[in-house]
Amino acid sequence: MSLDFGAKSDEKWRHVSLSTSHGSYQKDDQAHLVGHAMTAPLAAYIPGQTGLSDADQDALTDLYIRGTPANTLRAYERDLIYLTAWKAAAFAAPLNWPEGEAVALRFIIDHSRDLTEADPQDPALTAADALITQGLRKSHACPAPSTLDRRIASWRAFHRMKNLASPFDAPLVRQARAKARRAAAKPKAPKSANPITREVLEAVLATCDHSLRGLRDRAILMLGWASGGRRRSEIAGLMRQDIDLKDYAKDGIIWINLVETKTTQSGKTPKLVLKGRAAQALAFWVEMGDINDGPLFRPITRNDDPLERALSPDGIYQIVQKRVTQAGFPKGFATPHGLRSGFLTQAALDGAPIQAAMRLSLHRSLAQAQQYYDDVEITENPATDLLG
Template identity: 85%
Template structure:
């Protein structure tokens, strides 16, 4: 009776060319387009990095030595290193190719994403990833800890109800004003939607069947950062927010296609969808028109403002999360914790 091999020495079965093609095709069809584009960019970068560092193409599976060098090269600043440092030479070559911007230490999230892509390429080939080795896992953890910085808020200030009202007051009765009012109200009142979620909405994602009788609009998000495609619960829009959205649909004659669109100088909607940067421009323009200082808030202020206002109003956090679609109670709780203790509704329980 033969002695069983340790799990660490068992290699995955080799795939035939046909099976490899089928596996790759399945990964492509089962991966979101944005993720595929990120994979493509990362593969270009990783390939160029190895060529510059080792004068060799990528290997499958890649060696732990190469993977370790990749982590070390991207876990420190190269701005004041010895001119003979090999990592500096490689970085300058990548900058010359337009694949790297500076010699500063890349953000830990950027390195994490490239490593995740590299691991995904190994999975597509049914190969073990070198990044799963204990030494590399420990090195990556140390590098992440060394580069850790206090997390800056995505918006300098939350767009609370008071701020939102001041911003909405700048929206006139032009088609642009009607659109901007609908964007801001939907983005805030539906739970604090992200820019991509707002711009991704199509006319068919908005259900007006109960609007005439109950003043309610149902919204179907295809997917969000925290929910899978097709698994996102329906959201509801009521009151002034529902009225603003219905008025935009009517006045913009949005019968099909993208819900929110660019507006021409002649105040006519285009057929294409508004971009996420368009949402950023709307928020910045309206904040400026309302008299707020430059950089006071970003579109994420709609999300943080919704949760902050929910805390100020004494709304149970679980109820707010049903609209914000936060998966983590701890993450949503941060907005509640940011409310000044003197503004906490619980301080008035006795009256």
Template identity: 70%
Template sequence: MAAMKPPAPYLPVPYPALSQADQEGLSDLYIRGTPVNTLRAYERDLLYVTAWKAARFSTALDWPEAEATALAFILDHARDLNEAPGTDVARETAEALIAQGLRKSLTCPAPSTLDRRIASWLAFHRMKNLTSPFGTPQVKQARSKARRAAARPPAPKSQHPITRDILEQLLTTCRGRRQDCRDRAILMLGWASGGRRRSEITGLMREDVSCKEFDDKGLVWLSLLETKTTIKGETPRLVLKGRAAQALVHWIEVAQIRDGPLFRPISKADRVLTRRLSPDAIYQIVKHRLKLAGLPEDFASPHGLRSGFLTQAALDGAPIQAAMRLSLHRSMVQAQKYYDDVDIAENPAADLLG
């Protein structure tokens, strides 16, 4: 029997008592049971920590990893290296990672970035039934101190929210070609259904869309398999009304989509292809429409559809609970931030100086 290929570190370690077929089934179970975005993050983080250790210690990852390595990883990512001397080992390591395109700058990474990479490293150890060094008291304390030392206001995921007026400017750039029909449907669905994430938009299949009530009531129902805040099978249906529903139905008819991915690439000859649109394509679409509308390409990102929906809901006086029914925010605190920004701008106490 051929030797079984060792699984990736984010897949379960081989069990001697399992047959090769059962082991492959277990790995497949982990892949199917893990959100696609999480698997993607695992792969990126594995590439990063592997390159970091190779540059820092000229050696491969150990399983389990040494506590001293875990501490060094935290220390290297807990300070700004711009002022560090050129011979500083942390700076040399960071420069090597920048050269490989794995790190953007010598600036101290955001605490959330460090937390995510450590969480991935922890997950790799769990998959191998090993104890992670990041769980030891000293490393846990160092991690807590690093988080506090590097604390700063979180950068917005989109420079500006795409509120209704901005959305209207983007929609005016969508004229009559199939690409325009698709982009209009994407923008309107992404905004009007509660501010959908890129992966949620591109993950939609034709069978996830019900147009049975469109002719009589003007409603289109969406069934998301899962979102960042919900699990498979427990995501409530979402509804599109009015222009958003019309735009989506028009796209389905124009593209003649009867099954398979809902949103697809379009060739230069304006022909609809069969494969799924990638999440990165949503970023490119927003960037392209901003440019056509005469706005800076970095004015907003796809997350601006989500933040713009909630900001507009606050501006229009919609109850936050109603907005959350569509946005599917799990945390009231998180959704409240968009309402707070609107409320404080309208607070009469802010006008006391005149």
């Protein structure tokens, strides 16, 4: 059995082929997921309403692609592959549009329990084995609630793209999801085991020598921390034209123009400022690396020469991990998100107003940013000394 999702208008998105009979899937680069999710005629699901023309369908597909962050599109890709494979393994059938409530309920039940000790004849175990064979599932353990939430969110998004009601909005299915979330509730693991506070950052920066690689890594670490705790995808996505040096010679200030972030829309992201040592490190990297256009941060060859292509977000991850370990901290001590959490933690330690810190971190939620301040402020709470 083969399920083919064809691309329509965007050359960036290619064909996905899932072969359930062979227990494997093949993927050429990225799938045209938005196109697949939207190409079925709307008239087939909305009686009496005229379907979109091919030109309108192409335009709408292109609009979804351009208006959706790249990371979200990649998540859609992974989730569509997983959902299609699961439906084939559990029901020997392709996804339906709209999907049935019974299928949605079964999906929640199958992914809300540990199958390690399940009966060998359990259908959920059989489906899980098929997914493990295809490399889409790691083990029989209960998936993380956040993973299940994301896949359900993607499934619902695919229904919205077709202008269809989602089965996950049915009362019984919603109640089952709520119960499953509560049953699997556990403390949320931080994205970084430890925040990279100023003291930690100084130790990490000390590992950066005067080679081109060292200059690059120092600029990455300082920009990532001092500009508000940038995400690794934001650092990797910076281009030379996003860095404005017009005020550097006079005031020692560098302006950073992020196109968009996880919490801001394209063209509506406020300018960020880099000052002091961080600005110096970035300006020195631009000069010594001869970065006149193109990607700001790039891989470095063994001969200490920068390549033309950009560093990937995973490359940023590897750099942070390597430098943290070289600084003498245990393996896994901190990830790139430690730059973000460390910036906010240090702001709280230094008594900076949370609104000022959020102006740089671009947190959309005050409650989320407040968590870092709460961890610091509780140690200064007089009520913690009542027993002396």
